[in-house]
Structures are given as structure tokens and as C-alpha cells.
Amino acid sequence: MAEDVTARAAQLRRQLEYHNWRYYVLDDPVITDSQYDRLLRELMRLEEEHPELKTPDSPTQRVGGAPRPEFGTVVHRVPLFSLANAYNEEELRDFDRRIRDLAGDAKVEYVVELKIDGLAVSLTYENGVFVQGATRGDGVTGEDITANLRTVRSLPLRLHPEAGAPPLVEVRGEVFMPKQAFLELNARREEEGEPLFANPRNAAAGSLRQLDPKVTAARSLDTFLYGLGAAEGLEPATHWELLEFLRRAGFKVNPHIRMAANIEEAIAYCLSWRERRAELPYPIDGLVLKVNSLELQRALGTTAKSPRWAIAYKFPAEQGETRLKEIIVSVGRTGVLTPTAVFDPPVHLAGTTVSRAALHNEEIIHARDIRVGDIVLVEKAGDIIPEVVASRPERRTGKETVFHMPQKCPACGAEVVRLPGEVAHRCPNVSCPARLRESLLHFGSRAALDIDGLGPALINLLLERGLIKDVADLYHLQAEELAELPRFGAKSAANLLAALAASKTRSWDRLLYALGIRYVGATVAKTLAAHFPDLRSLMAAGREELTAIPGVGEKVAASLVDFFAEPRNRETIERLAAAGLNMSGRRRERAGPLSGKTFVLTGTLAGFTRSEAQAAIEERGGRVTGSVSRATDYVVAGEKPGSKLDKARALGVPVLSEEEFKKLLEERLVQA
Numbered sequence: 327m328a329e330d331v332t333a334r335a336a337q338l339r340r341q342l343e344y345h346n347w348r349y350y351v352l353d354d355p356v357i358t359d360s361q362y363d364r365l366l367r368e369l370m371r372l373e374e375e376h377p378e379l380k381t382p383d384s385p386t387q388r389v390g391g392a393p394r395p396e397f398g399t400v401v402h403r404v405p406l407f408s409l410a411n412a413y414n415e416e417e418l419r420d421f422d423r424r425i426r427d428l429a430g431d432a433k434v435e436y437v438v439e440l441k442i443d444g445l446a447v448s449l450t451y452e453n454g455v456f457v458q459g460a461t462r463g464d465g466v467t468g469e470d471i472t473a474n475l476r477t478v479r480s481l482p483l484r485l486h487p488e489a490g491a492p493p494l495v496e497v498r499g500e501v502f503m504p505k506q507a508f509l510e511l512n513a514r515r516e517e518e519g520e521p522l523f524a525n526p527r528n529a530a531a532g533s534l535r536q537l538d539p540k541v542t543a544a545r546s547l548d549t550f551l552y553g554l555g556a557a558e559g560l561e562p563a564t565h566w567e568l569l570e571f572l573r574r575a576g577f578k579v580n581p582h583i584r585m586a587a588n589i590e591e592a593i594a595y596c597l598s599w600r601e602r603r604a605e606l607p608y609p610i611d612g613l614v615l616k617v618n619s620l621e622l623q624r625a626l627g628t629t630a631k632s633p634r635w636a637i638a639y640k641f642p643a644e645q646g647e648t649r650l651k652e653i654i655v656s657v658g659r660t661g662v663l664t665p666t667a668v669f670d671p672p673v674h675l676a677g678t679t680v681s682r683a684a685l686h687n688e689e690i691i692h693a694r695d696i697r698v699g700d701i702v703l704v705e706k707a708g709d710i711i712p713e714v715v716a717s718r719p720e721r722r723t724g725k726e727t728v729f730h731m732p733q734k735c736p737a738c739g740a741e742v743v744r745l746p747g748e749v750a751h752r753c754p755n756v757s758c759p760a761r762l763r764e765s766l767l768h769f770g771s772r773a774a775l776d777i778d779g780l781g782p783a784l785i786n787l788l789l790e791r792g793l794i795k796d797v798a799d800l801y802h803l804q805a806e807e808l809a810e811l812p813r814f815g816a817k818s819a820a821n822l823l824a825a826l827a828a829s830k831t832r833s834w835d836r837l838l839y840a841l842g843i844r845y846v847g848a849t850v851a852k853t854l855a856a857h858f859p860d861l862r863s864l865m866a867a868g869r870e871e872l873t874a875i876p877g878v879g880e881k882v883a884a885s886l887v888d889f890f891a892e893p894r895n896r897e898t899i900e901r902l903a904a905a906g907l908n909m910s911g912r913r914r915e916r917a918g919p920l921s922g923k924t925f926v927l928t929g930t931l932a933g934f935t936r937s938e939a940q941a942a943i944e945e946r947g948g949r950v951t952g953s954v955s956r957a958t959d960y961v962v963a964g965e966k967p968g969s970k971l972d973k974a975r976a977l978g979v980p981v982l983s984e985e986e987f988k989k990l991l992e993e994r995l996v997q998a
């Protein structure tokens with residue numbers, strides 16, 4: 327094998343790991359995503375052509391390898407201790423007194439850290455290379471989750487050279503799921519009919535303990551490192567020095583760690599987080615105080631379970647009592663009835679005011695013995711979702727009432743059904759106004775047909791006035807009737823009609839998603855649209871043809887077949903077709919090498935005027951739009967780009983420089 331190939335692979339690995347660190351650890355990338363992808367693709371190609379070049383610490387391994395039958399066990403070289411808890415200031419002062427008794431005259435400084443609500447892991451690096459990662463387990467032995475941890479982007483697969491590649495280090499820290507990622511994961515699971523995770527901690531644990539590393543790779547897990555197990559060739563004198571080493575070595579270290587010169591400073595810092603914790607993008611359940619001097623740590627030693635030199639200050643349980651005033655029942659797009667508790671007065675929990683909480687279903691309400699009018703205990707599960715955990719039966723007055731799911735739909739009066747094996751109650755009426763309202767909202771939402779101005783208030787008005795009865799009616803609205811709506815002038819009417827006209831030209835995967843078929847989320851819709859030339863051929867497909875498509879399972883196939891078998895649904899689709907909605911892959915634009923690609927231009931290009939750039943894209947069959955969304959394929963950024971560039975970065979849309987844009991145009995010449 328040519329030496330330059332080996333050298334190139336090594337260089338690419340170094341570059342990719344550097345950019346990975348800039349992006350995931352520092353949150354400050356210096357190259358665009360498309361530049362990163364290009365480097366990664368080059369390395370993947372080299373490794374494919376020369377499999378002997380593949381190394382376990384290659385960034386190509388971050389996508390997740392093959393599933394395994396079970397986890398191996400790992401015996402920790404140094405056990406992972408847990409922490410003793412303190413629940414108030416007095417208990418923290420007791421802790422400090424015990425330490426100072428032993429320390430004699432020595433000054434005792436503390437490092438104060440946030441207590442991240444995730445999962446402890448231990449990572450072994452040999453000569454600077456990540457070789458093994460394990461869960462805490464019982465503290466002595468854990469599970470080998472090396473393959474899964476490789477997929478966690480903020481963990482270095484190789485320590486930075488500044489760290490000096492010590493022969494052995496076991497680094498300890500927390501793997502967690504950010505709050506937003508947790509909410510999005512659950513929203514997706516709900517749409518796909520999967521059971522929900524109770525809190526970010528469970529979601530992180532469930533994601534990390536997956537036999538298939540590809541599943542872990544698809545979950546947004548993050549890390550903060552804060553400790554050391556066994557180590558050779560590394561001897562920090564203080565905990566603070568250790569944290570500095572971790573940062574230099576390329577690990578993510580929490581930015582809110584502080585030194586405290588004495589216990590009072592440490593206490594003040596702990597208390598300052600009680601009201602601020604809601605602002606953090608990740609869950610915490612307290613703070614941790616650690617003696618800074620490692621010599622003093624060694625002198626203090628450990629008890630059977632926990633070190634004497636550290637303690638966790640746990641926030642007082644984020645619980646509150648209030649009265650459950652009523653339980654309201656709402657009807658979702660798929661007809662599921664969801665009960666919600668309304669509190670009077672609202673409760674303050676972990677820095678937020680909570681006036682409502684989802685109650686999930688009737689079974690849970692009865693299992694927790696929750697009645698309307700009860701004094702209830704409200705808690706924030708995993709620092710994020712408010713939940714009614716219990717009632718106070720001893721405080722009942724006799725006026726409380728047992729809750730039952732309504733037998734008739736609260737919106738349309740149809741008989742509510744409960745399918746065998748399901749806990750959910752449903753309204754079976756496809757034209758139920760509540761279901762219709764939710765369906766219309768979904769139909770016009772960003773990721774669906776993106777109909778600007780079609781919000782909840784307008785939908786209510788249109789339904790109340792009888793102007794629409796289903797999604798197809800939207801396309802028969804007249805300017806005059808709209809202009810007569812309260813607070814809706816000629817201008818708003820014209821805007822809405824323009825937005826509706828624009829929605830007709832969206833790609834048909836978005837229409838398919840907009841129809842709101844159960845289990846057909848945006849991703850499944852794209853998969854289907856890549857497979858069938860148009861909506862009609864999808865409608866004609868049977869279960870077998872559907873399940874043969876990778877990414878389409880039995881549940882999705884059955885749901886599609888049922889949906890298209892329903893005469894009302896077929897009729898709605900026919901009416902949408904008659905109104906001129908795009909239902910095929912052949913878009914209205916000219917066919918060409920950029921067919922189906924949507925571009926957004928921002929900033930000034932040196933070699934093109936705006937209209938020249940647009941013409942070059944359109945000649946090749948592509949499309950240019952004015953604003954960046956998830957449906958945008960590329961943003962071309964010239965000099966002085968505007969906020970569109972930030973938006974593209976935030977949504978993960980590939981950004982092209984002028985140079986890259988020119989290359990793309992050259993690669994995709996206009997065919998004669």
C-alpha cells in the first residue's frame with residue numbers, strides 16, 4: 327500500500343477529530359458541515375479501498391458498528407463510588423467540620439460542580455487512545471458499552487497531544503441527554519407509537535444500553551467529565567488541576583465549575599443554582615462539593631460506599647402541593663383523548679410556574695387515586711416534565727369526584743372507543759371538529775405544507791363559520807368571504823390566499839406527511855416519496871410492496887393501506903389533486919441534474935449577480951426560495967451573509983461557499 331495513503335488517512339483522522347472537538351466540545355466550529363462531510367467521505371472511501379487502514383479510533387466508527395448479542399462485563403480498576411447526600415446548609419457545614427477536624431491547620435478549599443442528572447461512565451485511554459468504556463454498574467463491575475460510547479460525539483477517540491498521551495488513564499464523568507433532545511425524542515416516539523421515556527436520565531440510559539450502536543448514534547447524547555480512576559503518567563496535585571487536564575485532553579468539562587475558598591462560599595454558590603437551574607439546557611439534580619487537594623482527599627479516604635472528601639447537595643425535592651381544580655380532555659389529530667390536570671393555584675417548581683400537567687390516561691389517574699378537587703403532589707420528573715405523583719386522601723372534604731373518561735367525544739359527541747390492548751380512548755369520528763382542527767394545524771405546519779398564517783385562531787374561525795369542513799376546502803376559500811372575518815382585512819386575505827397557492831407546489835413527500843397518516847412522520851414520508859414516482863402509485867401499493875422498502879415496517883404499511891382504503895380519504899385526495907396540489911416527484915421545475923434541490927442565496931457572490939446565480943440553478947432543474955427551512959437542500963453564502971446563514975447552521979442545512987457552489991454547478995452541467 328502506498329505510504330501516502332496511510333499518511334493521508336492519518337491526516338484526515340486528525341483533522342476530523344479536531345473539527346469534531348470544535349463543534350461538539352467547544353460549540354465553535356471553524357468549517358462548514360459540508361466541508362466536514364467531504365473530509366469524512368474521503369476517509370470512508372480510503373478505508374473502504376484499504377480495509378487494513380481502519381482503526382477503532384477512526385472518526386468513521388462514530389456512526390455505530392454492528393449490533394452485539396449482549397454486553398460484556400468490565401471490572402473497574404478503581405471502583406466508582408457514589409456520593410453521600412446533604413439536603414440543607416447545616417448538613418454541608420457538618421461535612422466541612424468533619425473535614426477540618428482531620429485536616430488540622432491546612433486550609434480546605436472546595437471545588438463546586440453541578441450534579442448532572444445522567445449516567446456515570448468510566449472511559450479507559452491507553453497511550454492516548456480510547457480502548458474501553460463502561461457503565462458504573464454496581465461500582466465494582468460495569469457493562470462494556472465501548473461501541474456505543476464511540477458514537478457520542480463529544481468524547482475524544484484520541485486524547486489531544488497536549489495531554490501528553492499518558493500510558494493509562496481512566497476518566498470518569500456523566501453521559502446525559504439535553505432537555506430539548508429529550509423532548510424531541512419523545513415527540514418522535516409518540517408519533518411513531520413507541521413508549522415514552524419518563525425523563526432525560528432514563529432516555530440517556532436507554533440510549534446507552536442499546537445492543538445496536540446505530541441506535542445510540544442516532545440519539546443526541548452529550549458528556550461532562552469530572553473525575554479520574556486509575557492513572558499512570560498523570561499526577562495532578564488538585565482536583566482543579568485534574569479538570570484542567572481533562573479540558574486540555576479534549577474532554578467536555580462543565581463551564582459552571584467554581585472554586586470556593588471555604589464552606590460558606592460553596593453554600594452560597596449551591597443556593598444560587600436553586601432558581602437558575604431551569605435555564606440550563608440539561609438536567610441537574612444538585613451540586614457536588616469536592617475537596618480540592620488530592621493529598622487531603624487521600625488522607626480522608628472513603629467509607630464502604632462513598633468518599634469522605636465529597637458530598638452531593640441535593641436540591642429540595644421539586645415538589646409542590648396544590649388543588650387539582652379540573653381535568654380537561656382534549657382530542658388529538660388521531661382521535662386520542664388526553665386528560666390534563668388544571669391546578670388552582672399554579673405551583674412553582676424548579677424555577678418555573680406550572681398550571682397544568684398531562685395525566686396520560688385513565689388507568690394512571692386511578693392507580694394514583696387522583697380525584698377532581700383533591701390536594702395533589704406535583705413533581706418535575708427529571709427536572710423537566712411536571713407530573714401529578716400522588717393525592718392527599720387525608721385532606722379530602724367529601725366533595726371530590728372520581729374521574730372517568732367521557733363516553734362521548736367532548737368535541738363531537740361520537741361514542742368513544744377503546745381498542746383491545748390499548749390504554750388510550752379514541753374518538754372514531756374522522757370528521758370530528760377537534761380532530762379536524764388538529765389535522766388542519768398539522769396540514770399547514772412548517773414541516774408539512776408550511777401555510778403561513780394558518781394558525782389556531784384562524785382555523786377556529788373558519789370552522790365556526792362553516793367555511794371549511796376538511797383540508798381540501800382550504801383551496802376553495804374566496805377573498806371576499808375571508809375579508810369579512812373579524813380582524814381580517816383584504817390584506818390578510820390576500821396573504822393567506824398567496825400562502826395557500828404557494829403550498830400547492832411543495833414536494834409531495836410533504837403533502838404525504840401533511841395528510842397526518844398514523845406512523846407516517848416526515849422521515850417515513852421522504853422514504854416513501856423516494857420510492858414511488860407519485861402519490862397515486864403509493865395509494866395502489868399493497869402491504870408486501872410497502873414492507874419491502876427499508877425503513878417501512880408492518881405498522882407503517884398497515885396504517886397506509888387502511889388510510890387509503892377509506893373512501894373519505896380517497897375523496898379528499900382527489901379534491902386536493904383537482905385543486906392543483908403537487909402529487910408527483912416530477913416537479914414543475916425543469917428536469918435537470920439539480921432536480922428536486924432547493925437553494926437559498928445569502929450575501930454577495932463575486933462571480934454572479936443574484937439573478938445569474940438563480941438562473942444557473944434553475945437551468946439545472948433546481949429551485950431558489952427566499953427562506954431557510956428544513957426542506958432547504960443548500961444555502962449558498964457569499965460575502966456578508968445574513969441571518970439565513972445562522973438559520974442554516976441551526977437547522978443543519980449544508981452551507982456552500984461560492985467556490986463550492988461553482989464546483990457543484992460544474993459537476994452538474996446542463997445536459998443537451
Ligand code: IVH
Nearest residue numbers: 407408409439440441442445446552614633
Ligand atoms: S463525583 C467519588 N461529580 O452523581 C465521586 N458525580 O450520586 C463520585 N454525578 O454516580 C462521583 N454529576 O453519576 C460526581 N459533578 C459530578 C457529578 C456526579 C453527576 C453523578 C454520578 C454519581 C452520582 C452520585
